[in-house]
Amino acid sequence: MAYWLMKTEPAECSIDDIAGAPDQTMRWDGVRNYQARNFIRTMALGDQIFLYHSSCAHIGIVGIVEVSKSAYPDPCQYDPSSAYFDPKSNAENPRWDAVDVRFIDKFNAVIRLDQLRQLSALAEQPLLRKGNRLSVIPFSAEQWHAVLQLAAAENIIRL
DNA sequence: GCCAACGTTGGC
């Protein structure tokens, strides 16, 4: 099993939106960056994902979701009415993939950026690098557990 | 709203 972090603008799709969706499951579509897409293609059923709210009032990790369906062609790329329509993609050779994610947990507080920066285990984390724009980011098991332990120490979650 | 950083595009 692998660990990941995915960014979302809560105005578009928040942790509450996922928790409130049918089967608490949503398609994670609209990824239009090749590096992020390549990560999506390596995701496996059951992989654990930190959900991160960006460009909002309370920036940080807000909960956990998991991969409930591994990568498949993102239907939005074929839909001319979609903001994610890609006229250069075609069914024979789909350019973009999606996964399905299922709600696992919402923390009782946001794990803020300044808290994450305190973790030496995250010193090399692309998420914390200035100018980082990657929306799908792998986490090592060590990084994953360091975040969970921080959250437990701050009474954000119970381990 | 500002602006730095980045990925992508397209002319050459």
Next chain:
DNA sequence: GCCAACGTTGGC
């Protein structure tokens, strides 16, 4: 293949 221009991301 280079690289400037552009659009977007994302923290502040």
